[in-house]
Amino acid sequence: MSTDTAARATAPQEPSTTHATRSAPFGPRQLLDALPGALKKLDPRLMYKNPVMFIVEIGALLTTVLAISQPFLSADSSASASPTSLLFAWSIAIWLWITVIFANLAESVAEGRGKAQASSLRATRTSTLANRIEYNPVSDPSAEKALVTQIASADLTLGDTIVVTAGELIPGDGDIVWGIASVDESAITGESAPVVRESGGDRSAVTGGTRVLSDRIVVTITSKPGHTFVDRMIRLVEGASRQKTPNELALSILLSSLTIVFLLVVLTINPIADYSNAAQSLIVLVALLVCLIPTTIGALLSAIGIAGMDRLVQHNVLAMSGRAVEAAGDVTTLLLDKTGTITYGNRQAAEFRPVTGVTVSRLAAAASASSLSDPTPEGKSVLDLTRALGLPVPEASDGVAVPFTAQTRMSGVDYDNGTQVRKGAGSMVAAWVAEGAPQNPALIAELDQIVTDIAQAGGTPLVVAEKSASGQAQVLGVIYLKDIVKEGLAARFADLRRMGIRTVMITGDNPLTARAIAEEAGVDDFLAEATPEDKMELIKREQEGGNLVAMTGDGTNDAPALAQADVGxxxxxxxSAAKEAGNMVDLDSDPTKLIDIVSIGKQLLITRGSLTTFSIANDVAKYFAIIPAMFTVAFPSLAVLNVMQLSSPASAILSAIIFNALVIVALIPLALRGVKYRAASASSILNRNLLIYGLGGIIAPFIGIKLIDLLISLIPGLS
Structure with missing residues (x-):
């Protein structure tokens, strides 16, 4: 068991408030909490950023002014406007304001989720003292006798070196330059079990606001005050720095263009109908404009983008921008590390393969004896395989253990009777055996064949040999160590293939091993014996071919490739170099999450497309509700278009306006949750989108407007 795993296993488990906050379901309480924010967004200085809803707000303001002034604009100045006219005018004005508020409510609810998450993160920024030390970490890595000065954490600057001991908060982001410690990162990751951080590797980065639970570490600060990882997380989850993505900008331009087109169309219409009063005619024009412009998607567009980033945060992934989330949805090539992503990372003994004349039980006994002093996961797996076969495992007291070392690349046991057993790399064991009597050539050829077969199958061969007290050496066989491919990955890669995404496995293994693992996992291609330069070249080639590339990494050597990838x-x-280079950070450090990130990105794009389809289809139904009602008196032949048989022109127009407002709030949960994504081809997704949201967008308004009309017809003066 690794140190990190051991720390997790022995640590007390506590509930994670961070995850509790993130998983809060959508409900009426969220709407009420978001209402003040929605009202604040009525400020025209904020509304103009959403052109569609800005037009609706102007229309709401105009109809309110007309409703107030209508008694003074009647044809007979001595007579006030009729109750019907006043009720209709005020009804339109009120529901237009409700439409604007509902649109702001969608964005406010999405932002509210981010603010709740930010509150949990903000609690980690406890003001604390930092123990800054004056020394050269290279010449004096332990800093035991260094001068320590206590300063406020806010006064730390880039490059400062600090010492943190057990029980203290780490005052800023940095890299460990000396020491190893168990660190509680629950406030950041939501994982209550501590993790191990140590110098000199890819697990050296620490985050400000986390707490050291054991030992003592020396850290070099890598961030300026106010620019720590937590500070960036807070700004990002609150949406303060969220910029519109290129696709979102393009859709906003399209919606604005449609709004301008409908505005010009409406201004050229003279709605004669039943309305001879100028004020009443203008109110109808505004109602017509609001119902025809794409208000539904205009109201939900921002909420969809914010919710996409929120879904990533719920998966403990921090996106540095909305552009990164959207790019994940457009990814066509995934680069995946073999170790820890496709395989579990620790090779495991899968089979004992004895040479001729040696039984499996004898080989297993020798392999187990030589593994008793091997602390590596591979050594433990040999013992586990022996037990799984029902064979006895020898006791450590039976001989003197010979520990595994990087120099000998062997482990074993020396018995009191002079017998020696060794297990290790083929070349090292062969050299050890050569010290004894010469081997049978046929036996050596058989051994070479077993080793070759294992290597071609993607495994790692460990040769086991025995030497008697007289010095007579004998090769017993080979242990087949195998990289275990994670369960279910082949099916997930098949899903990605149906989505049009190509998967490439990156590994430092030789081509034979890489090919075997790639075939077993079901990836489309592999890059063997990969160097940082090889990764960069692969990404550039893919991008030059028009592909968007996503990859994961954790080391400084991954930083160039992470920066080059579209989604890093x-x-x-x-x-710190890797985290600065990427545009996403996985707080759980789970490389397989890249597949989930792509799914979330595609879900964002599909949600936006589905609701856009629904919104445009909505306008078709509202057209059949309002246009016939406005013109049937002046042009009776248009009565054939009044397919809904609405009660009156006033009821038809008001019903469409009310439905237009209610459908926005009804779709807020879908915008936040996202349209369920299924791995399928682009054509099947489009067909499903048109069938459900296109056809549904046409049918739903017909039903909704008719039901609202039936209710309005019961109100005296509007029937």
């Missing part, structure tokens, strides 16, 4: 997901346990 850095592990939170990795170096």
């Amino acid at each position: 997901v850095a592990m939170n346990t990795g170096t």
Whole structure:
């Protein structure tokens, strides 16, 4: 068991408030909490950023002014406007304001979720003292005798070196330059079990606001005050720095263009109908404009983008921009590390393969004896395989253990009777055996064949040999160590293939091993013996071919490739260089999450497309509700278009306006939750989108407007 795993296993488990906050379901309480924010967004200085809803707000203001002034604009100045006219005018004005508020409510609810998450993060920024030390970490890595000065954490600057001991908060983001410690990162990751951070590797980065639970570490600060990882997280989850993505900007331009077109069309219409009063005619024009412009998607567009980032945060992934989330949805090539992503990372003994004349039980006994002093996961797996086969595992007291070392690349046991057993790399064991009597050539050829077969199958061969007290050496066989591919990955890669995404496995293994693992996992291609330069070249080639590339990484050597990739997901346990280079950070440091990130990105794009389709289809139904009602008196032949048989022109127009407002709030949960994504081809997704949201967008308004009309017809003066 690794140190990190051991720390997790022995640590007390506590509930995570961070995850509790993130998983809060949508409900009426969220709407009420978001209402003040929605009202604040009525400020025209904020509304103009959403051209569609800005037009609706202007229309609401105009109809309110007309409703107030209508008694003074009647044809007979001595007579006030009729009750019907006043009730209709005020009804339109009120529901237009409700439409604007509902639109702001969608965005406010999405932002409210981010603010709730930010509150949890803000609690980690406890003001604390930092123990800044004056020394050269290279010449004096332990800093035991260094001069320590206590300063406020806010006064730390880039490059300062601090010492943090057990029980203290880490005052700023940095890299460990000396020491190893168990760190509580629950406030950041939501994971209550501590993790191990140590110098000199890819797990050296620490985050300000986390707490050291054991030991002592020396940290070099890598961020300026106010620019720590937590500070960036707070700004991002609150949406303060969220910029519109290129697709979102394009859609906003399209919606604005449609709004201008409908505005010009409406201004050229002279709605004679039943309305001879100028004020009443203008109110109808405004109602017509609001119902025809794409208000539904205009109201939900911002909320969809914010909710996409929120879904990533719920998966413990921090996106540095909305552009990164959207890019994840357009990814066509995934680069995946083999170790820890496709395989579990620790090779495991899968089979004992004895040479001729040796039984499996004898090989297993020798392999187990030589593994008793091997603390590596591979050594433990040999013992586990022996037990799984029902064979006895020898006791450590039976001989003197010979520990595994990087120099000998072997482990074993020396018995009191002079017998020696060794297990290790083929070349090292062969050299050890050569010290004894010469081997049978046929046996050596058989051994070479077993080793070759294992290597071609993607495994790692460990040769086991025995030497008697007289010095007579004998090769017993080979242990087949196998990289275990994670369950279910082949099916997930098949799903990605149906989505048109190509998967490439990156590994430092030789091509034979890489090919075997790639075939077993079901990836489309592989890059063997990969160097940082090889990764960069692969990404550039893919991008030159028109592909968008996503990859994960945690080391400084991954930083160039992460920066080059369209979606670069850095592990939170990795170096600061990797986290700065990527445009996403996985707080759980789970490389397989890249597949989930792509799914969330595609869900965002599909949600936006589905609700856009629904919104445009909505306008078709509202057209059949309002246009016939406005013109049937002046042009009776248009009565054939009044397919809904609405009660009156006033009821038809008001019903459409009310439905237009209610459908926005009804779709807020869908905008926040997202349209369920299923792995399928683009054509099947389009067909499903048109069938459900296109056809549904046409049918729903017909039903909704008719039901509202039936209710309005019961109100005296509007029937």
